[in-house]
Amino acid sequence: MTGRPPDPPQPDPPPPDHLRRLLDAVLDEANDDLGAMAGGAFTSQFHFARQVRRGSGEPPIALRRRVLLERAAWQMQRGASVTDTAFASGYSSVEGFSRAFARAYGHPPTALPPAERVGHWLPAPNGIHFHSPTALYVDSTADADGAAAPSGDVVALLTRHDIADIGVLIEAVASLGPSEYRRRRLPGSAPRAWDGPDESISQVMWHLVVSREPWLSTIAGDTMPDLTPVEDVAVLRDRHADVSARWLATIRDIERRDAWSDRVIDALCEPPESFLLGQIVAHELTFSAHRRLLVRWMLRDAGVDVDVPALDPDPIIWHRRHTGGGVP
Numbered sequence: 001m002t003g004r005p006p007d008p009p010q011p012d013p014p015p016p017d018h019l020r021r022l023l024d025a026v027l028d029e030a031n032d033d034l035g036a037m038a039g040g041a042f043t044s045q046f047h048f049a050r051q052v053r054r055g056s057g058e059p060p061i062a063l064r065r066r067v068l069l070e071r072a073a074w075q076m077q078r079g080a081s082v083t084d085t086a087f088a089s090g091y092s093s094v095e096g097f098s099r100a101f102a103r104a105y106g107h108p109p110t111a112l113p114p115a116e117r118v119g120h121w122l123p124a125p126n127g128i129h130f131h132s133p134t135a136l137y138v139d140s141t142a143d144a145d146g147a148a149a150p151s152g153d154v155v156a157l158l159t160r161h162d163i164a165d166i167g168v169l170i171e172a173v174a175s176l177g178p179s180e181y182r183r184r185r186l187p188g189s190a191p192r193a194w195d196g197p198d199e200s201i202s203q204v205m206w207h208l209v210v211s212r213e214p215w216l217s218t219i220a221g222d223t224m225p226d227l228t229p230v231e232d233v234a235v236l237r238d239r240h241a242d243v244s245a246r247w248l249a250t251i252r253d254i255e256r257r258d259a260w261s262d263r264v265i266d267a268l269c270e271p272p273e274s275f276l277l278g279q280i281v282a283h284e285l286t287f288s289a290h291r292r293l294l295v296r297w298m299l300r301d302a303g304v305d306v307d308v309p310a311l312d313p314d315p316i317i318w319h320r321r322h323t324g325g326g327v328p
Helices: 018-027 034-040 045-056 060-077 082-088 094-105 154-173 178-182 201-210 213-220 233-256 277-301 315-323
Strands: 128-132 135-138 263-266 273-276
Touching (some): 018 034, 018 060, 045 060, 060 082, 060 094, 060 128, 154 201, 154 233, 154 277, 154 315, 213 233, 263 277
Antiparallel strands (some): 128 135, 135 263, 263 273
């Protein structure tokens, strides 16, 4: 008997994130009281309040009030008026908002320092903070046993090597003519489907340079960058310099705060999805390493000698050559 083979078994879907569903109900703009929050989570007020407090260490009303005050501080640091912010935060009067803000921050909203001098987070028992209009930020400074878990210098080494190696490849492809640069060498290649094809040197190089930009925007709470492909190598070189500086600064900040287990909940995904900062960095390093080797294969196919020392992809060789064996 012949015919179409049976479909392979599909993996089980990931279990639902119960706490995330509860937090969504707490922070939904329309849920301004406990009854509305519980209704949004399809549970009773008693069970909702108990589950949120057990999962976050904070009563739902207090959690919502604190996060909204953090959002208010974030907005006013960026130019929003006290009056507009007060009503947007659910207060019926500016006076009531100012009193609540002063109790939380120790000064009235009119005395709020600028963003570059102070952040907008309030003390919290759970690490749940307002981060931007598109993300909820959940910080964690310890592992499940309460012990610190720093990443080690290997992250710095791999990150710096990755950035330096992309720069080397930019200079290598600069010698190619337009037809070799754009030629489809691997039809159907798409290491990350959402990025589009990686069939030519130009496509792979573009993704190598801009891949970090959406993550940087998510972490910083900025708008998404324009990712329209550009084939001009000079533009690629300048963009790489800019993105690399911001990426290094972000990783230094994560390392300084030992924030590898911090979580960004990105509302720009559909549906919204959460990511650990450590996952984001590991993800980028993995796919970047694959693409850098892919470019080398394509360069060899284009007639470029990739066996010269300057194009050696080994981080050990790079580390010894550029740092004398010390930690970068």
